[in-house]
Amino acid sequence: MKFTSQFAFLRAIELDNWLTAGAVTVVAFLLMHALIRWSRRRIARLAEAGKADRPYAEVLAATLGRTSMVAVTLTALLIGLTVLDLPAPWDLRVRHLWFITLGAQLALYIDHALSVSAKRYFRTHAKDPDAPATVAHTLVSWAMKTVLWTVFLLAVLANLGINISAFVASLGIGGVAVALAVQNILGDLFASLSIAVDKPFEVGDAIVVNGVSGAVEKVGLKTTRIRADSGEQVVIANADLLKNTVRNYKRMANRRVAFSLLFDPATPVAVARELPARLRAIVERQPSVRFDRAHLKNVTQDALEFEVVYFVLVPSYGTFMDTQQQVLLGALELMEELGVGNVRPVQRVAVDMAQGLRVVGDDDEEEEAPAARVGGGRS
Template sequence: MDMRTFTSPLAGIDPTNWLLAAAVAVGSYVILHGAVVLFRRHLARLSEQGRADRPAAELLKATLARTSKLALMVTALLLGLTVLDLGAPWDERVRHLWFIALGAQLALYLDRALSVGAQRYFRSRASAPDAPATVANTLMVWVLKTVLWVVFLLAVLSNVGIDVSTLVASLGIGGIAVALAVQNVLGDLFASLSIAVDKPFEVGDAISVAGFSGNVEHVGLKTTRIRSDSGEQIVIANAELLKNTLRNFKRMSTRRVQFSLRANPSTTRAQAAQVPGVLRAIIERQEGVRYDRVHLKSVTQEALEFDVVFHVLDPSYGRYMDIQQTILLAAMEAFEELGVSTVGASRHVLIERMPRPDNGKPAAPAKPAAALHNIVSTRKQPS
């Protein structure tokens, strides 16, 4: 067997060139590593002294911290190989290694930049600076990183001469099939992302949606859990949650209160004219309440209806109920002092009973004077 078939193409290179290549490789590693360290320290000083944009400096500093020593070593080795006179096969392989090394390091930088950037974005919109990472943050970073590394892998395969068009087409068809199979799950996932970005509500908010109300306990990838006012936990899909009109009570700045008070229709004009002023004085005496209006809304045979509107500056439900109760009790007392009755109009129903004949024959209609009259009074109470 001819031993020359096992001879490496690198064997014919002069040892002096090898020493020069080694020196270039070592020197390149020292220079690259030192430059990265110095640049990171410079960014740290700029951030502390406030002479640079702090978010950008922190992002660059965190990104450079992801510098791979292995990537630096491979880059330095490739720089050393450039001084050698390599043959055609090795020259092409070195070009492939350049692409892989630089592409991998760039992908690592982008990976860290995505994590830090997403973390800063969601932290700036969180209710508390030390709030834990949300589900949307984790989901968004995971999706972006997956896309990043898939693109890098396809680029490497294409660079080494592998046809990736068929692979990309297969991934596209497979992705469509998977999306159709799990479209409900994906809908809830994207709804979770929408909730985190748009923030119609947050954990701890009191909301009302789809006929029930309660406090939000957890927003997950697929469902949101709400502790209802009656105590049980309600689990609703995120996509279904966003389809309904949602009311967030925690974000109320004030609470508008409107109700009606009814008086007996026998109330005189003079008495009715005093009611709005009396009710206004009652409302304005309450602390933390802004008066809006009191009007005589309607006059019917059933009742005189007064429309009362005011604003409670504290949006809490307990405070609102306390103030409304105080106003209603004071209004009842004021109505008594004015002589205004809140009892509804009375109706009298006349029931006429016919006497039963003894012989089984229909009796002649009784005379009105001989009939038994019962008067039943019914009163319609105000709602």
């Protein structure tokens, strides 16, 4: 009976008013539908005419594509209801419905505009526009959309007369409890945000961390996946990842190479004086190399030590190994040409047969055996 009494006012509305409201609803729906279609076509032509010059046109065209037909239909019905003379309670309810309908459609527009704008921004600033979405793109979009829909929900509750102050306070207390319960997950989440902002590495970079060497495949909200050089996939928590030293080899501009060559200590001084210049000529013959220095570093009774330092201007490890191989082969050819070989330590053993040693066998018979006094010498 109470439900029937609430709708008793409908019987008081005349048929002409109902027909007028229905006509206004249909006309409003057709006009809004036509206006939306015309706007989408117009903005789409602007976007196609110059994407680089009119980025706003691309955003608007994609945003209008999220127009909800449910929202358009409800809006047309609400426009039709304005023709009717509604009592106070229903007039207030219609105003609430206006706010929810238009607010939801506006939130959908802003949601899609944020997605398109973020995608366009990160695509413009990325080295490879066709690369998958980065963790920064994902986190920024997720954070903005979360704030948007939270504000919309609070606005709807406030419009309906609910005290959102107590609701926000309860959310704060509940948020603290949830944060304590999932602090490890939140730690990884904020670590992924740090990776997105600081960018110590990106997808595709070759890194070494905590003894794992490989290429970064994906940086997620909680973990980072690395394809190891040995083939397996290694999954590391983002928080643990930032606690260790990360070596990023993709950002290496060049490689510094330092090695030593040991020559025979009997090498003549005149030949030793020529060796730095000859070694420099060997290094400078290699492509993509910048020579730094070659010096006689140390002189001992065992060897003459020459140190050579140069830079490989290409960060590729294969290029580095090819260059080092050619330099070492050239150094061996130089040794052969000058007749000064590399040092090979020789162990010399001297045996002194001065004393005798008594050796007792299993049959308890003793026999004389020569004793050996061994002395070692290094040459």
